[in-house]
Amino acid sequence: MTYEAAARFEPTTKSASATVLERSAVIDLDAVRHNVRQFVAVASPASVMAVVKADAYGHGAIQVARAALGAGARWLGVAHISEALVLRAAGIDAPMLAWLHTTESNFQAAVAAGVDVGISGWELDAVVAAAREQERPARIHLKVDTGLGRNGSTITQWDQLVGQAMEYQDEGLLRVVGIFSHLAVADEPHRPETDEQLAVFREAIAVAEDAGVDTEVRHLANTPATLSRPDAHFDLVRVGLGLYGLSPFEGQSSAELGLRPAMTVRTLVSNCKRVPEGQGVSYGLNYRTSGESTLGLIPLGYADGVPRIATGGPVRVNGVNYPVVGRIAMDQMVIDFGIVGADEPSLLGAEAVMFGDGADGGPTADDWAAAAGTNNYEIVTRISPRVPRIYVNETPEADAR
Numbered sequence: 001m002t003y004e005a006a007a008r009f010e011p012t013t014k015s016a017s018a019t020v021l022e023r024s025a026v027i028d029l030d031a032v033r034h035n036v037r038q039f040v041a042v043a044s045p046a047s048v049m050a051v052v053k054a055d056a057y058g059h060g061a062i063q064v065a066r067a068a069l070g071a072g073a074r075w076l077g078v079a080h081i082s083e084a085l086v087l088r089a090a091g092i093d094a095p096m097l098a099w100l101h102t103t104e105s106n107f108q109a110a111v112a113a114g115v116d117v118g119i120s121g122w123e124l125d126a127v128v129a130a131a132r133e134q135e136r137p138a139r140i141h142l143k144v145d146t147g148l149g150r151n152g153s154t155i156t157q158w159d160q161l162v163g164q165a166m167e168y169q170d171e172g173l174l175r176v177v178g179i180f181s182h183l184a185v186a187d188e189p190h191r192p193e194t195d196e197q198l199a200v201f202r203e204a205i206a207v208a209e210d211a212g213v214d215t216e217v218r219h220l221a222n223t224p225a226t227l228s229r230p231d232a233h234f235d236l237v238r239v240g241l242g243l244y245g246l247s248p249f250e251g252q253s254s255a256e257l258g259l260r261p262a263m264t265v266r267t268l269v270s271n272c273k274r275v276p277e278g279q280g281v282s283y284g285l286n287y288r289t290s291g292e293s294t295l296g297l298i299p300l301g302y303a304d305g306v307p308r309i310a311t312g313g314p315v316r317v318n319g320v321n322y323p324v325v326g327r328i329a330m331d332q333m334v335i336d337f338g339i340v341g342a343d344e345p346s347l348l349g350a351e352a353v354m355f356g357d358g359a360d361g362g363p364t365a366d367d368w369a370a371a372a373g374t375n376n377y378e379i380v381t382r383i384s385p386r387v388p389r390i391y392v393n394e395t396p397e398a399d400a401r
């Protein structure tokens, strides 16, 4: 039984309220579709690759991939071949690129499933061996390191890689479908390094074209570059964070970018009690109540993906945001309602929102990123499988491709 099935399990003796899930990450696929349409419009005439690696940043790769394709994305992007194979097994046949491999990666399965693979250098021979084995040409995208210092060929080794790839292409063993690179600081638009990376990328394209490479797609832009650098769009933009409605820019909210956050993490206040002044809270007793007060127990902890370091992060109950007090534990955290009296009884079982779209002044993934000293990418991606994903606004007909 999955966590989701268990969460939905309803003993016959339970009341109707048992249908309210104890905790869930609610994914609004309409928000995903809205965000995709925004990026399709911004990127046009370039196409959009929906980046759905890491289970679509925690949102659910299959559901998000279908919604994104239904809303106009043409490509899907993942890190691992195994992630691409999950999408293929779900019947998704859109063009798909996987770009992060090891010597144990299953290139044969990628070739057999028509999954494009990113090539930095050493993978070329392994992919060609897989193509020979499968008696089917591999589809590859050559990656150049324009400055990020991670994957990709250095510009000095680039002409050699291109030459090798073209020899294999002439032998019918592969097709060079794309040339790509990845940006390091596009989320900080004032920094000069993006211009430097663009210049190296253009140089790499020129070298490849001189060698006879005729690509379908040249691609460089991630979410921030798609939004802020039209000169980086080329033929295809690879959008991850923005699909999920989150802003890559410090000081600019989702709403200011016309995006709608798709994930809401919510639960129910699981205990509520009046305590005296000086009550210590959670391991280490780092927090003590400053007066008589009411503590609320929130049944989400670091096993659910709440960063342990994020004490102070907000939880919304009955329309008020309360900071988490004391240490965040594996399964739970505590908020201090700061009240005593008539309101107490209504708090047990009240909905508690860790983050959502923020539209009503509620907490956002950005708030939790600030509390944890990290970014919003990490906050949504780390929500663990113990928190069932619940999809709203699924339209199976539109998203069935």
Ligand SMILES: Cc1ncc(COP(=O)(O)O)c(C=O)c1O
Residues within 6 Å of the ligand: 051, 099, 182, 221, 222, 223, 224, 238, 239, 240, 241, 242, 248
């Ligand atoms: C190679 C590559 N392209 C595109 C993306 C998408 O980036 P973003 O989520 O900023 O759109 C990523 C994500 O890290 C990536 O690794």
